[in-house]
Amino acid sequence: MIDAFWRQHGPNGMQVLALAVDRADAVKAFLGKQNVRMPVGLLDSQGLTLTKTLGNGAGGLPFSIFLSKDGGIYRQKLGKLSEKDLSDWLRDQGRA
Numbered sequence: 001m002i003d004a005f006w007r008q009h010g011p012n013g014m015q016v017l018a019l020a021v022d023r024a025d026a027v028k029a030f031l032g033k034q035n036v037r038m039p040v041g042l043l044d045s046q047g048l049t050l051t052k053t054l055g056n057g058a059g060g061l062p063f064s065i066f067l068s069k070d071g072g073i074y075r076q077k078l079g080k081l082s083e084k085d086l087s088d089w090l091r092d093q094g095r096a
Helices: 002-012 024-033 047-053 083-092
Strands: 018-021 040-043 063-067 073-078
Touching: 002 083, 018 047, 024 040, 073 083
Parallel strands: 018 040
Antiparallel strands: 063 073
């Protein structure tokens, strides 16, 4: 769903970056089974520290942030994203 969102809105300047907090072999196996074209970065277990600095005090996954054009955190969500989350965030930013 997120990759489809990126493919649809990327040509309009929307950028998506997935950061996987897992072992490299597990991430590679997952990506090998999926048709993901968006950029994916790999973080080791210290990646949870990064998510905490971005507002994920609980340290849970998945954790998503939506940045505004000026680079500030516009929205964040702990838990699974839905298509409604993405469309609401776009609409609220005037990008839908």
